[in-house]
Amino acid sequence: MVDQASGADLAGLSFEALTPTGFLDRAAAVHADRTAVIDGPLRLTYRELHDRCLRQAGALAGLGVAQGDRVAVLAANSPLLLESHFGVLYAGAVLVTLNIRLSAEELRHIVEHSGARLLLFDPEFAELAEAATEALDGVRIVGPEEYERLRAEAAPYRVPVADERALMALNYTSGTTGHPKGVMYHHRGAYLQALAMVGHFRLTPEVVYLWTLPMFHCNGWAFPWAVTAVGGTHVCLRRVEPAQVWPLIVAERVTMLCAAPTVLISLVAAAPAALDGGRVTVAVGGAPPSPTLLRDCARIGFDVTHLYGLTETFGPAAICDWRPEWSALPEEEQSRLRARQGVSNLVSCAMRVLDAKGRDVPRDGQTIGEVALRGNTVMLGYYRDPAATRAAAPDGWLRTGDLGVLHPDGYLELRDRAKDIIISGGENISSIEVEAALASHPAVLEAAVVGVADERWGERPMAFVTLRPGAQATTEELRAHVRARLAAFKAPDRIELGELPKTSSGKIRKVTLKARANGG
């Protein structure tokens, strides 16, 4: 029992499992009377949130949920989904967050694959919950009224975390191709990722965090736990519509939000003319923000930090950590630097860029390789899919499928998804680069570029562009705009104007566009 040489813990007083529920325990002890949750007129203190979550665990136990069982939740960014990020864990169960934009059929597949036998849902998803589970045996669905009653009647309950690396949540990938895979999260990773977010975004008890990013997406990049760790305030949000968002930002004095660029574009486009000068910290991820978007954000008081990560890495593995000396550079150069993916975050152990033989590429800003990750904030693997796990991490390094370069300063800049790179006449064309060139045109709201099979060149770029409401531009004008900025061979031969198809989590469906471009 006592091993002084190795420093074994004689009195057993120096170990507690790392689990994000520890942050709620602390907040309830330390910030009991501070506002934890705002949801319309509803206000919950940390004492109340803590009590609710412990009673949710009691209710789940009463419903027969045992340690390791999966509990699915179909909800927008509501108090139910927030408290499930603690209550399901207190119950010793595994949280399966469901994407509310999926079809009943897609949801059925996920619920079945996860093995969840209980599904909680918010009132607006009653029909969807029914439809998703009616073909499944033994799945119980619990709606808001029953849930509220069960939770109110239940006693506070908790199962201690015996193994901090145990499965804690499943996050199904949005799957731009193929069936979604269940990414396995563990307590330790969630705890550390939350601390990284606290550190990088300087979260304090004063943070008022608006839930524009879906919590069902990578568990909201660990912000359910990070905001709670510091005793900040969560502002719930059911729909990310500018007409809902802006009044909340103003009324609740929001200090921070996270969003994908596509969401940010629509928010910024609808910004009220007169803002009161309060600044908002914005973390953007999911795709690189264009310099144009960054400039627009700066104008309305959004301080943007670019994050990069995957569902497989608890969300943000890298951060474009701002260097003080960059603030003296011209605005255009700042935007270019800010759009890079950056460096590994405080707790992600390593980020490498590997060539085809698994060797590190030089830090020359030119040699393209695949981004590879490992460490405490990487998933355990894909649930019930050892083959996919092995394929994703052939040598213990998770291959992201993202291609990029390392600059001499050590910062990563993505050039493309492996499957989105366009190879034309033997030259690589980065679809991201062409998209950024298009987005710098004042009439362009959003752009996506894909490869089209070409007899002579192998592939040629084609662009799909959405113009800003009321703006006008011809495709010839846009092509000229790109040519003035990039090598001629990178300019898209064809440009189509219109809406862009998107996944349920707001990513542009390049697979669809590629099929359309190639006549599929």
Next chain:
Amino acid sequence: MVDQASGADLAGLSFEALTPTGFLDRAAAVHADRTAVIDGPLRLTYRELHDRCLRQAGALAGLGVAQGDRVAVLAANSPLLLESHFGVLYAGAVLVTLNIRLSAEELRHIVEHSGARLLLFDPEFAELAEAATEALDGVRIVGPEEYERLRAEAAPYRVPVADERALMALNYTSGTTGHPKGVMYHHRGAYLQALAMVGHFRLTPEVVYLWTLPMFHCNGWAFPWAVTAVGGTHVCLRRVEPAQVWPLIVAERVTMLCAAPTVLISLVAAAPAALDGGRVTVAVGGAPPSPTLLRDCARIGFDVTHLYGLTETFGPAAICDWRPEWSALPEEEQSRLRARQGVSNLVSCAMRVLDAKGRDVPRDGQTIGEVALRGNTVMLGYYRDPAATRAAAPDGWLRTGDLGVLHPDGYLELRDRAKDIIISGGENISSIEVEAALASHPAVLEAAVVGVADERWGERPMAFVTLRPGAQATTEELRAHVRARLAAFKAPDRIELGELPKTSSGKIRKVTLKARANGG
């Protein structure tokens, strides 16, 4: 190998041992060209610091240091001591920091007890290093010239951390009574404590941290690792003399420092008349800052946060986390709130106040109990002293020996060390409270209050007071000042003016004063 139910890590990609050397690895990858260390004219980048530390590990291995061996370092806050906080760990060894203010005899005891067979020292401590080790067999001492040569010749080297809870450092308590005990630190605790400091002090790459707090004291409250984690700058400092400190604060644009109140008092007293308005974040700990000191700090642009902890808890276990709403209170009330010990930090799992039967005291701001701690940032125990470990943590909760109350808002306020409380006529008198009352007199620089045996009352308070340079006050005037603020029975019967005796880490030696007061 694959256990989907428990979420076992199929590809082995989601685990890295938590160790503070990981922060230097990150800084070298992410902030390679930023300034890591300033020491007079010397400037080191993170690339250089990383290289030095890996070569230190190589040099140690070359000297025969094996995994688990203890390496003692006798140095002020110099580059040697800073790099030893990484290099000794890279070598797989255990860092034993020595207090430079101890006598050769005291040092000999520590070196012998730790079993260190190698001692590194800075040039100014050559004689002391010789004297401390000459009676010890098989202890090799390595001075600056030999060290620089060995390090320059060595190849970079590292031993992976196999167990994150293994012994990583020994911190010998300053021992106001009895022999110093070797407090055992582990990698995991140091890593988490560093993240807590990053979060609470909002450390960024822009931090310029001045080393006023000795690194040999609780490994500098984890700041060697925390500042490195964010790629900030360490400013070395050999002596904490106002005449050395102020020019550095101005010249290097220092943004943060840590200090005990007694150090802060002397700094503030010597503040230049015209400061440039730059604000400095100051973490104060080791004893409660008086409201007077807090007021003086605010005047010169020092933003003070009060920390509370022990050597046994990697330094700060609690922080007086500031609530935004308090900023609207009158200044005196703010000072009172800021002098409280506060709440458990982001990563310390729990802080309790227990009565004599081990039950939690009510949060009434009145019932005094003993502060008890456990969690990941608590020591493994006392090195080679299982009996002392058991005595300190009889039930898995570390008893701090500090007496305090919990306020209704959950904040801890210490009333006294268990051994410093004065019991007079059955009433408890908090020596801290009487000291604060004395310190609020404009002529008082510092005060210490102890109990004197009294036939009638059991004990009576006696005060020892140092006046500010050039200030005048009679003891009768001081007594009247206390009477105007506290219950009459708390006013000290005797007040003696003069210097206060201090330990090597700057704490007032109350044991000495008590002996003097009682005619010992």
